[in-house]
Amino acid sequence: MSTAQTLVLKINSAIINPLIGLLLAMAFAWFVWGLVQFIWGAQSEEDRAKGKRSMIWGIFGMFVMIAVFGILALLMRTFGVTLPTP
Numbered sequence: 001m002s003t004a005q006t007l008v009l010k011i012n013s014a015i016i017n018p019l020i021g022l023l024l025a026m027a028f029a030w031f032v033w034g035l036v037q038f039i040w041g042a043q044s045e046e047d048r049a050k051g052k053r054s055m056i057w058g059i060f061g062m063f064v065m066i067a068v069f070g071i072l073a074l075l076m077r078t079f080g081v082t083l084p085t086p
Contacts, residue, residue, distance in 0.1 A: 005081045012081075016072065024065040031058025 034054025041047020076082070 008076070008081050012072070012076070017069075020065055020069050020072075024062060027058050027061030027065060029058075030061060031055050034058055 031054070034051045034057070036051070037054055038048055038051025041051055
């Protein structure tokens with residue numbers, strides 16, 4: 001394995017994957033917060049609309065983070081950067 005591939009693997013495992021995981025967790029928390037707003041605001045149409053918007057943005061954020069993870073995996077395989085086998 002070349003030095004460039006090793007560098008890309010280290011950057012991916014130390015920075016990019018944890019960042020994607022953190023943003024995915026934040027998007028999930030945003031979705032859950034929207035769900036709580038929707039349930040608590042069951043009496044008010046405005047509160048339910050806020051909850052719906054938060055849930056939609058949370059789902060959108062989760063979708064984007066999963067897509068980024070997939071695109072990165074595809075790019076790494078395309079350029080031949082793979083995890084070393086033991």
